[in-house]
Amino acid sequence: MIPSRHAPHARRRRPRRQLLAAPLALALFSATPALAAADGPAAAPTTGADGLRAEIRALLDEQAAAWTRGDLDAFCAGYAEDALFVSPTGLTRGRTEVLARYRSRYPDRAAMGALALELLEVRAAPGEGPPRAASAVARWTLSGPQRETATGLTLLVFHRRGTGPWQVVQDASM
Numbered sequence: 001m002i003p004s005r006h007a008p009h010a011r012r013r014r015p016r017r018q019l020l021a022a023p024l025a026l027a028l029f030s031a032t033p034a035l036a037a038a039d040g041p042a043a044a045p046t047t048g049a050d051g052l053r054a055e056i057r058a059l060l061d062e063q064a065a066a067w068t069r070g071d072l073d074a075f076c077a078g079y080a081e082d083a084l085f086v087s088p089t090g091l092t093r094g095r096t097e098v099l100a101r102y103r104s105r106y107p108d109r110a111a112m113g114a115l116a117l118e119l120l121e122v123r124a125a126p127g128e129g130p131p132r133a134a135s136a137v138a139r140w141t142l143s144g145p146q147r148e149t150a151t152g153l154t155l156l157v158f159h160r161r162g163t164g165p166w167q168v169v170q171d172a173s174m
Contacts, residue, residue: 049122052124052131059158059166059168060136061117062074068113068115070109070112072099072102072112076095076099078166078167079095079098079171080095080159080169082095082169083168083170084169085170086171087172088174111147112142113146114142116143117139118140120136120139122135122136123135132160133157133158133160135157136156138154138156139151139152139154154171154174155170155171156171157170157171
């Protein structure tokens with residue numbers, strides 16, 4: 001959800017790169033029926049839009065808390081094994097590679113700073129029954145005494161397998 005250690009580019013508008021996020025979300029949502037069929041038992045019911053928003057909010061809160069305490073392993077636990085991370089610097093595939101990317105850019109707690117995530121929008125993928133895929137738009141802000149405050153936007157695509165937790169399958173951070 002955080003583009004890079006040096007985030008001045010996050011403040012500038014880069015329309016071409018931001019257009020990448022829409023095709024990513026569209027691709028996942030058009031594949032949702034196939035994903036749902038392969039996942040086994042139905043997900044635990046989510047009570048309407050408010051319930052979905054609360055579940056996504058809870059995951060983002062867990063990730064922000066993990067980041068702020070300097071726990072990159074816990075932060076990346078919210079990503080699926082096959083997650084795709086998209087940023088202005090390129091594509092990163094897989095949770096292990098996403099974790100390695102963050103470790104190289106943020107070598108210690110002081111470099112990481114505090115993360116705040118403002119949830120701007122949550123949408124469930126169309127379908128019958130409880131949602132199994134959703135997207136969210138959030139504003140991220142990194143701050144700390146040893147770093148300049150940086151902010152940007154992220155488009156996250158979530159998937160739920162069976163009754164398991166929501167996981168980030170795509171993260172486009174700008």
